[in-house]
Amino acid sequence: MIGIFDSGIGGLTVVKKIFEYMGKYQILYFGDTARTPYGGRGEATIKKYALEDVEFLIKNGAKIIVVACNTASAVALRELKEKITLPIFNVVEPAVNAAIKISRGRIGVIGTRATVESKIYEKLINPPKFFREKLRRVKVFSQAAPLLVPLVEEDWLKKPETRRIVKKYLVPLRANQIDTLILACTHYPFLRKIIQAKIGRWVKIIDPAEEVVKEIKNFLEKNPEIEKELARGSSHQFFVSDLTPKFQELAGKWLDRKIKLNEVEI
């Protein structure tokens, strides 16, 4: 199975892309809704939670792991790669690669506080050791946009307050004349239209969910022995650590199909 985890149900946006691009594989999803959100927590806590989430997926039969959570990807990237022997994918690196490819030199990032403070985008886009070898340095401008998560979870997608808050967060990025913007949190693509309008229509927007799924597809084409191991079929399994009616409702809406969330203690 393809094992996917997120701090909550935002990672279902990655599941949706998997259904779209490579729908034949069986999905095992875990959303840590009992401890969501991760975006404002400290490094050690995020690493601990991310490892526990992965362990749950492995124990339940995952053959490859997808870290759908930007915060966990950004903060726990190295630890997860060191400790997990299965192929593991994250939403940071594919987004960085896509951004470098299309940017003319000024990349903006919006994410949670923990994601922005990790400075992972700065490090990956301009790795220090290659400093002298690079022909040009790409500038990275990152901005924490923590209120967008609760606004999306409250389904305030079209409210004027949401538009105003999006605009407020984007002012510094706009002032820095970014040409590419990474939406570094699973929730932000729900606000893509407003974000595009406020940042300017000439700015290219990158949705990490889309990029990671392309990367997984690519990987599986090149590694048929792993691809063979993945279960096929539509009996997907969705687990959360805390089940509320709101999450059940949002899950169906975001995935655009009826699913049953199952509560499990981890």
Added chain:
Amino acid sequence: MIGIFDSGIGGLTVVKKIFEYMGKYQILYFGDTARTPYGGRGEATIKKYALEDVEFLIKNGAKIIVVACNTASAVALRELKEKITLPIFNVVEPAVNAAIKISRGRIGVIGTRATVESKIYEKLINPPKFFREKLRRVKVFSQAAPLLVPLVEEDWLKKPETRRIVKKYLVPLRANQIDTLILACTHYPFLRKIIQAKIGRWVKIIDPAEEVVKEIKNFLEKNPEIEKELARGSSHQFFVSDLTPKFQELAGKWLDRKIKLNEVEI
């Protein structure tokens, strides 16, 4: 020691009131910042977390327990009272008593989703078994206002977006012509001025932090044998399950004095 817990650092507002009204006692505080916020979680999860929080306080020498978190008070009230033999105080009942005393019959409540869905205010204000005995039924109008928590934690106390969102949440309560409003979440008193302006200056506002501290003071006066057991002095202890610079900063600000938060795993 007086043991106080909250889902996060909002409970420091209760600590502040204790310093104000009965400053001689030593405080043991625990904020479950690694799993905050509780307000959107399911009942079973909130009960489990609340019990773990109380156990931490008891293990570390608390002689009385204060549940500073409205969500935990509302959802886990009965369980905590059943399982804890120490005197235990919560922020729901004292606020209800104060509201009944001053209301002319229409009480509004704003709180987290879990608090509002618990219907605890409705139950306590109009307990079913006394239905026939009551001379008048008091009407309760409750409204979940989940976005106010992140807005306060982002320190957006005076932003126009915050004012608009407060207004939006209060519209139905205003339409119902409430005369008394319970601020049933530790974070809301930070927005008291805006709330007062938007709900109307004739509406009496109840701050549960203030009411619970009055009740504790009262209780200790009537129970000198318990009062004697409480440690005196200013060597207060503040623990959190996840320590971030933001929490450390907000803690000092909200408590209006410098304190050191200590991280502890529970």
